[in-house]
Amino acid sequence: MKVILQKVKKASVSVDGKIVGEIDKGYCLLVGVHKESTEADAKYLAKKIVEARLFEDENEKLNLGLKDVNGSILSVSQFTLYADTKKGKRPSFTNAASAEEANELYNKFNEYLREEGIKVETGIFQTMMEVNIINDGPVTIIYEKLSLGN
Numbered sequence: 804m805k806v807i808l809q810k811v812k813k814a815s816v817s818v819d820g821k822i823v824g825e826i827d828k829g830y831c832l833l834v835g836v837h838k839e840s841t842e843a844d845a846k847y848l849a850k851k852i853v854e855a856r857l858f859e860d861e862n863e864k865l866n867l868g869l870k871d872v873n874g875s876i877l878s879v880s881q882f883t884l885y886a887d888t889k890k891g892k893r894p895s896f897t898n899a900a901s902a903e904e905a906n907e908l909y910n911k912f913n914e915y916l917r918e919e920g921i922k923v924e925t926g927i928f929q930t931m932m933e934v935n936i937i938n939d940g941p942v943t944i945i946y947e948k949l950s951l952g953n
Contacts (some may be wrong), residue, residue: 804834804836804837804844804845804912804948805885805942806832806835806947807833807881808857808860808943808944809827809830809942809943809945809946810829810830810857810858810940810941810942811936811938812827812828813825813935813937814831814877815877815934815935816924816933817933817935818926818930822835823925823926824877824879825877826875826876826924827875827930828873828875828939829869830852830857830875831936833879833881834878834880835882835884835885836900836904837885837900837949838885838897838898838899838904839901840908840949843950844948844949845911846911846915850919852869852876854868857943857944858871865942870920870923872916875924876916876921876922877893877923877925878916878926879923880909880911880929882899884899886899902928902929905920905928906929909928910928
């Protein structure tokens with residue numbers, strides 16, 4: 804499982820011109836599910852992201868976490884994170900989980916975030932979405948966990 808985290812001042816996701824998820828201060832997460840991703844990977848990443856200290860304290864050091872600043876998460880599924888661009892001009896997506904498996908694990912990941920006490924907004928799985936963000940920093944972190952049978 805791979806998550807691209809962007810610290811944001813605001814973020815929203817729209818489908819067909821209608822906002823379906825919106826947050827103020829927090830993280831916009833682009834979430835990709837690998838065909839070998841597990842529920843344990845989802846749980847690990849949710850905890851890791853919630854505990855990340857990516858907000859500035861009074862000394863401008865990244866010492867504060869999402870809970871410290873009453874932040875929220877906008878979580879957007881994105882199978883293209885597992886694009887393979889090694890051959891040809893068109894990416895291959897054979898490493899991405901099937902839609903059914905990805906949706907199930909993506910929803911579990913969001914549940915784990917909520918269990919940590921975080922407000923989580925989402926897009927709509929397997930639709931064309933427009934994501935609007937106002938970066939803060941910018942701070943962009945890539946998290947990845949892939950158990951591969953372990």
